[in-house]
């Protein structure tokens with residue numbers, strides 16, 4: 001019986017005494033040893049099973065060790081080949097070394113010599129795998145932070161924290177750009193599999209045939225062009241997590257194959273004869289309504305329930321506008337730092353425009369908008385003109401007509417400081433309207449826009465509060481129920497610095 005981590009050694013030699021000797025010594029070290037007496041049997045073993053170290057005699061009936069090594073090497077990247085050679089054929093062994101053999105030993109040899117060689121080969125194999133794992137880990141780091149203080153996002157954080165270590169399959173649903181990939185990264189990062197790989201597959205990015213070989217891998221000759229074997233992404237995710245993005249686009253035939261992998265915990269490569277055991281956690285994401293796809297027969301119900309053990313729904317950005325100031329601030333800092341722009345601030349009117357936008361592309365669109373604005377801003381403040389034209393057209397549209405009412409009045413920057421402090425105060429249109437009616441300054445002359453009116457009120461209110469506190473900013477901020485930082489920001493924007501003590 002083989003243990004899961006027991007190294008597998010193949011010994012191929014036509015001399016029975018050498019086979020017996022190596023088998024005894026290597027088994028005593030705890031390795032699983034397969035002994036064969038010719039090249040054909042050795043090839044069959046290498047094709048059938050995963051071999052960590054193959055010790056091949058160069059002179060063997062069937063296929064000689066050197067030809068066999070050369071033929072099998074491309075498909076057995078994880079196998080270390082040690083060649084046994086008679087004294088007179090050392091030159092051939094050196095050629096084999098050049099072709100990538102791990103080492104060679106000349107007959108007659110000391111058994112200790114081979115033991116040490118095998119041990120070293122296994123060690124190198126372990127280190128190479130470790131290096132690969134680390135490389136994949138770096139690639140798979142969450143890297144990005146998940147920002148959000150809206151109740152909906154707070155709920156997401158809690159579920160992620162609770163579910164990450166549980167090893168259950170998770171289905172993340174949400175529109176494009178809502179952060180599904182970040183959540184998948186966090187689920188892996190905070191799981192017990194964090195030392196293992198996080199492998200991502202976009203199920204919508206490839207045509208069916210390519211996706212199949214990408215997911216399940218293939219053996220050499222499985223199809224035209226398969227010059228060598230390749231493990232699939234599911235196999236590469238062994239001991240880690242596989243993130244199936246856009247899983248709703250997985251063709252029905254591949255849904256059946258995926259279901260089998262999840263149920264049986266083993267994979268058949270295309271054109272392969274052996275099954276490969278895998279231990280993976282699946283995190284899937286979709287921007288489609290998978291339940292509807294189940295009802296319309298486009299998605300297998302059994303697979304849906306396998307993937308949907310835990311469900312995380314990321315709400316669209318327009319439904320959690322309270323997150324916009326925080327996200328905008330985060331991206332300003334991110335890109336300002338990346339572009340060496342020093343401290344950059346969002347003008348209140350810029351923030352107002354961001355808050356009133358519909359964001360069909362969700363956080364990705366917001367991030368791109370801010371990145372562009374940071375590039376365009378020449379001074380320390382990001383102004384409306386640094387936003388794409390559609391934002392400015394929107395602003396101009398407001399001046400002349402009924403479209404003007406579309407702008408959300410929380411967008412004067414008032415929510416910004418409160419959002420950062422964990423409180424959200426919404427100035428409603430109604431409240432702003434009342435302020436405007438009560439104020440004599442709106443009784444005559446052309447009417448200001450709603451936002452201009454709110455800014456006027458806000459400026460007056462801050463000036464008055466500063467007057468009453470004798471310019472004490474901390475007290476003023478407390479009275480107005482905004483953060484000190486938000487107050488400072490508004491005072492600068494409204495030119496009220498001179499009002500503070």
Ligand SMILES: Nc1ncnc2c1ncn2[C@@H]1O[C@H](COP(=O)(O)OP(=O)(O)OP(=O)(O)O)[C@@H](O)[C@H]1O
Pocket residue numbers: 144145146147148174175176177178179180181182183245287327363364367
């Ligand atoms: N809450 C968030 N905090 C910070 N950044 C975020 C957040 N949500 C999304 N992003 C950023 O927005 C971009 C899009 O996020 P992500 O790729 O995770 O979205 P997605 O839902 O997987 O999109 P798609 O369905 O198109 O693949 C990324 O650059 C990501 O860093």
